[in-house]
Structures are given as C-alpha cells and as structure tokens.
Amino acid sequence: MSITPNEVMKIAHLARMSVDHDDVERYAQDLSGILNLVEHMNQVDVRGIEPMAHPLDMCQRLRADVVTEFNQRDTLQAHAPAVENGLFLVPKVIE
Amino acid sequence: MQWETVIGLEIHAQLATKSKIFSGSSTAFGAEPNTQANVVDLGMPGALPVLNAEAVRLAVTFGLAINAVVNRRSIFARKNYFYPDLPKGYQISQMDLPIVARGEILIEQEDGTSQTVGITRAHLEEDAGKSLHEDFHGLTGIDLNRAGTPLLEIVSEPDMRSAKEAVAYAKTIHSLVRYLGMCDGNMQEGSFRVDANVSVRPKGQAEFGTRAEVKNVNSFRFLERAINFEVERQIDVLESGGKVVQETRLYDPDRDETRSMRSKEEAHDYRYFPDPDLLPVVLDEAYIETVHAGLPELPNDKKQRFVKQYALSPYDASFLTAERELADYFENALKVAGCEAKLAANWVMGDLSAALNKAGLEIKQSPVNADMLGGLLNRIADNTLSGKLAKEVFEAMWAGEGGADAIIEKKGLKQITDEGAIAAIVDAVLAQFPEQVAEFRSGKDKVFGFLVGQVMKAAKGKANPAQLNAVLKQRLES
Numbered sequence: 001m002s003i004t005p006n007e008v009m010k011i012a013h014l015a016r017m018s019v020d021h022d023d024v025e026r027y028a029q030d031l032s033g034i035l036n037l038v039e040h041m042n043q044v045d046v047r048g049i050e051p052m053a054h055p056l057d058m059c060q061r062l063r064a065d066v067v068t069e070f071n072q073r074d075t076l077q078a079h080a081p082a083v084e085n086g087l088f089l090v091p092k093v094i095e
Numbered sequence: 096m097q098w099e100t101v102i103g104l105e106i107h108a109q110l111a112t113k114s115k116i117f118s119g120s121s122t123a124f125g126a127e128p129n130t131q132a133n134v135v136d137l138g139m140p141g142a143l144p145v146l147n148a149e150a151v152r153l154a155v156t157f158g159l160a161i162n163a164v165v166n167r168r169s170i171f172a173r174k175n176y177f178y179p180d181l182p183k184g185y186q187i188s189q190m191d192l193p194i195v196a197r198g199e200i201l202i203e204q205e206d207g208t209s210q211t212v213g214i215t216r217a218h219l220e221e222d223a224g225k226s227l228h229e230d231f232h233g234l235t236g237i238d239l240n241r242a243g244t245p246l247l248e249i250v251s252e253p254d255m256r257s258a259k260e261a262v263a264y265a266k267t268i269h270s271l272v273r274y275l276g277m278c279d280g281n282m283q284e285g286s287f288r289v290d291a292n293v294s295v296r297p298k299g300q301a302e303f304g305t306r307a308e309v310k311n312v313n314s315f316r317f318l319e320r321a322i323n324f325e326v327e328r329q330i331d332v333l334e335s336g337g338k339v340v341q342e343t344r345l346y347d348p349d350r351d352e353t354r355s356m357r358s359k360e361e362a363h364d365y366r367y368f369p370d371p372d373l374l375p376v377v378l379d380e381a382y383i384e385t386v387h388a389g390l391p392e393l394p395n396d397k398k399q400r401f402v403k404q405y406a407l408s409p410y411d412a413s414f415l416t417a418e419r420e421l422a423d424y425f426e427n428a429l430k431v432a433g434c435e436a437k438l439a440a441n442w443v444m445g446d447l448s449a450a451l452n453k454a455g456l457e458i459k460q461s462p463v464n465a466d467m468l469g470g471l472l473n474r475i476a477d478n479t480l481s482g483k484l485a486k487e488v489f490e491a492m493w494a495g496e497g498g499a500d501a502i503i504e505k506k507g508l509k510q511i512t513d514e515g516a517i518a519a520i521v522d523a524v525l526a527q528f529p530e531q532v533a534e535f536r537s538g539k540d541k542v543f544g545f546l547v548g549q550v551m552k553a554a555k556g557k558a559n560p561a562q563l564n565a566v567l568k569q570r571l572e573s
Binding site: 016 | 114118131146147151192228231236376
C-alpha cells in the first residue's frame with residue numbers, strides 16, 4: 001500500500017492544509033510507511049473479535065436534558081475578527 | 096420508452112429537547128443570534144461533548160414505533176467537511192452503528208392504497224448553524240444558535256415509485272414524529288426537513304439509475320412538485336441521449352424547477368471516523384422496556400380503533416387521526432356529547448377544521464374547545480338546533496360569546512319543533528302565496544322549494560327542517 005504525491009495533495013486539500021511542494025514526496029513516503037504498518041496489522045486474524053470504537057472499555061454517560069448555559073456572546077465574540085449585529089462575519093461562502 | 100421513478104427520502108427531524116445534543120445551551124427557536132451558543136457549540140479547543148439523555152430516549156422511541164432494531168450499542172463518528180456554520184470542521188453523527196437500524200412503516204395514499212416502506216436506519220447527529228448571505232457588505236453572517244441542536248436523520252429505502260408515494264411517506268413520518276412528541280414538525284422553521292433522492296430507469300430494469308439529491312423543499316406541496324420536475328428533467332436528459340449526473344440540486348419554488356448546486360471540484364469525501372470524544376452508547380433491556388412502556392397509541396393503531404369503535408369510514412378515521420391533538424379533541428367532544436360519532440366527526444372535519452384553516456390556527460389554539468363543541472353537539476342531537484342554527488351558534492362560540500346553551504338562550508335560537516307552531520306558520524305562508532300553491536297543485540313540483548324557503552324565512556330560520564317539509568307537504572297534498 002503506497003500513497004502517491006497526487007494523493008497527498010488531495011488529502012491536504014480536503015483537510016484545507018497548505019503543503020510545501022518540496023515536502024510532498026517525503027509526506028508520501030511517511031504516509032505510505034504508516035499504511036504499511038496498518039497493512040502488517042491487517043494480517044492478524046481478528047475473526048470473532050468485536051471492533052473497539054474507543055480505547056477505553058467504558059460506555060457513554062448521559063446528561064439530563066436541562067439548560068445550564070447562559071448567554072456569553074460578548075465574551076465568546078471578543079476575539080472574533082469581525083462581528084456585526086451579533087453575527088460572526090466570514091468571507092462570502094456562496095457564489 | 097416507459098420509465099420507472101425510484102425515490103428514497105432522507106428526513107432530518109429536530110428533536111424536541113430543551114437543551115442541545117452535546118451541551119447545556121438552549122434550543123429555543125428565534126433567539127438573538129449567537130446567544131444560545133456556548134464553548135461546545137462553538138467548537139472551542141478543549142470543550143467536550145456530553146450526550147443528552149432525552150435525545151437518546153426520543154431516538155429509541157422512534158425506533159420502537161417503526162418496529163426497528165434498536166442497537167444496544169451505537170457509536171458516534173465525525174463527518175468531516177468545511178463550512179463556516181460548522182465551527183469544529185466536523186459534524187458529530189453516526190455512521191457504522193446508528194442507534195436505530197432497519198425498520199418499516201405502513202403508508203396509505205389518498206386513494207386508499209397502502210404499502211410498506213422500509214426505513215434503512217435512523218441516526219443521531221448535531222445540526223449546523225445558519226449562514227446569512229445578505230446585507231453584510233460582501234461578507235457572510237454566521238448564527239450558531241442552531242449548531243448542536245439534536246437531529247434524528249431518518250433514511251428510507253428507495254421504495255417509492257412516484258412523487259405521491261413519497262409525499263404519503265413523508266406525511267406518515269411527519270404525523271408519527273408529532274404523535275411521539277419527538278419533533279414539532281414545523282417545516283417552515285426547518286424542524287422537519289426532507290431531501291429526496293430521485294432517479295429513473297427503464298421499466299423492468301433491475302439496476303437503479305443515477306440519482307440526484309433534491310434539497311430545499313419546505314412543504315409537502317413543494318416536495319411533490321420538486322420530485323415531478325426532477326423526474327421529467329432526468330427523462331428529458333436520458334431521452335436526448337445524455338447522462339444523469341450524480342449531484343445535489345436545489346428546488347426553487349418561485350420558478351418550480353431544480354437547479355444544480357455549483358459542484359465543488361472534489362467529490363465529497365467526509366473521512367468518517369469514530370469520535371474519540373464520545374464513548375459507545377450502550378442501552379440495556381430494562382431501558383428499552385421502559386421506553387416501550389411509554390409509547391403512546393400510534394397513528395395507525397388509533398385509526399384502526401376509530402374505524403372499529405366509532406364505525407367511521409377509513410377516510411374519516413385517517414383525517415381525525417392525522418394529528419394526535421385532533422384525535423384527542425374529537426374523542427373529548429364525543430365524550431361530552433354522547434351523540435353519534437359520525438355527527439361529531441362531521442363537525443370536527445367540517446366547520447371546525449374550516450374555521451381553523453381560515454384563521455391559520457392549530458387545533459390546540461382553537462377558540463372553541465372540545466367541551467364547547469360537545470355542548471353544541473348535544474343541542475343538535477336533541478333537536479334544539481337545526482343544522483343552520485347550529486352553524487350560527489358555532490360562529491358565536493368561535494367569536495367568544497360563550498357556550499352553546501348560553502348563546503341559544505341569549506339569541507333565542509331555539510329550534511321550533513312544536514308541530515302546531517310549525518303548522519300555523521305554514522298556513523300563514525300558504526295563504527300569502529295562493530298562486531304558487533295552485534301551481535304546485537297543477538304539477539309544478541319546483542315551487543315546493545320556493546315555499547319551503549318562504550316558510551323558513553317566516554320562521555326566522557328556526558323551524559325544524561324535517562318537520563317543516565313534512566307539514567308543508569301534508570298541507571299541499573290535502
């Protein structure tokens with residue numbers, strides 16, 4: 001299993017990460033190395049073993065349906081680059 | 096060529112919880128922007144989600160109501176995509192092990208045909224915020240009050256073959272989630288959103304055609320139109336030698352058409368993986384049993400019971416049980432009145448529903464409550480009121496003038512049922528119209544209607560119509 005430089009670019013794009021062109025080849029090798037390790041683990045016979053969804057062998061605790069939070073808009077928007085009428089402003093996202 | 100339409104629906108129902116699925120922020124609709132969004136909803140570093148017990152209970156309730164497998168162990172996953180109204184860069188959803196697995200529901204169309212539609216799964220997830228694209232000098236405004244509101248996404252099998260079937264299914268689910276009290280069903284406010292996966296294939300072909308997903312449908316009427324438009328469009332594409340592209344299309348109700356959402360250069364790749372912030376949800380048998388015990392009578396069971404217990408037609412029973420509140424209203428009015436069920440059904444489905452529609456009110460906002468309607472039905476059943484007078488009393492009750500008996504008393508609307516009194520009015524009218532009487536006796540039956548009208552007018556509308564007819568006939572024929 002190996003990852004091509006093109007696939008590195010695609011993954012970086014999906015994750016919205018900028019990748020230096022010179023590093024692409026190295027990332028491709030590193031990622032391929034990780035996948036090879038996974039491939040190696042894949043050879044272990046795990047028939048009959050329930051896959052773990054979490055490293056902790058515990059189950060989710062539930063919260064009662066009660067409103068416990070109050071309005072903290074001013075605090076939470078203090079470090080937002082742009083706000084107006086209580087809204088966060090971001091670059092336009094539709095054409 | 097003969098084409099066959101194939102439709103599957105994805106329905107997002109906002110769950111009627113007080114707080115969000117993973118935080119203690121309020122879910123109330125209509126608050127000032129961003130006043131109900133805390134550190135969890137905003138995806139601040141270090142904030143951790145804690146699952147709302149009520150969201151789990153409502154999801155399980157739905158699963159039990161559709162005879163589905165409720166997974167004793169379910170898992171939350173991250174669905175990764177970038178959009179400013181999704182602050183974390185992923186939506187917490189369920190992928191491999193949803194809380195509700197395969198189930199089914201019986202749907203019935205207006206013409207009485209019924210069928211079973213498969214429900215592939217229903218899973219819990221969080222809603223995103225809202226983007227406002229207008230009026231921000233070229234920028235987009237983001238309101239995250241809705242971010243983190245619990246949703247149950249209900250995915251059907253591609254079992255529907257026409258827009259009408261799809262609408263019948265959507266209405267059935269809509270009615271069910273409201274019965275269960277798990278969703279308010281408000282399509283305008285977006286609490287109940289329907290997306291349609293639509294494809295066509297040559298009749299007889301086993302494989303499905305390529306589908307398009309139609310979004311932005313905020314009423315059942317638009318759902319039907321959007322699907323019909325999309326089917327025609329796909330058939331046109333295929334018949335002119337083209338290929339249907341798998342894409343998302345938005346319905347535009349003003350132009351009654353679907354339009355392609357400008358597709359991104361990359362196909363969607365959500366890179367799902369189990370959310371390490373949340374442990375598996377494990378439900379035991381005792382819990383499921385408790386939820387099961389709390390299920391209300393379901394719409395279909397109620398409908399069957401109405402047909403059996405009240406001898407109503409399937410149409411009437413469907414109408415009355417479409418909403419739980421309407422069914423309760425009917426039964427309460429009937430309890431007060433003790434009249435024939437059909438009479439109560441006619442009033443609830445007729446004058447009451449018409450008045451509610453006209454005023455744009457829901458049954459629970461009706462100015463005439465079930466007790467009041469029951470009181471009116473009593474006076475119809477004991478012949479105090481004719482149909483016409485009853486309508487007058489109903490209008491007065493609607494206008495807030497009090498109960499039926501008080502209005503009858505105040506307005507002197509009591510029906511005249513005294514045979515002698517009616518005969519006296521009839522005789523007076525006949526004496527007034529000798530020509531018409533002669534015409535009737537010479538064979539012009541039509542004049543009868545005119546004379547009935549005159550007698551009713553003389554009685555100020557209060558004569559019992561059946562008695563009036565009988566007396567008039569008897570006098571004319573003697």
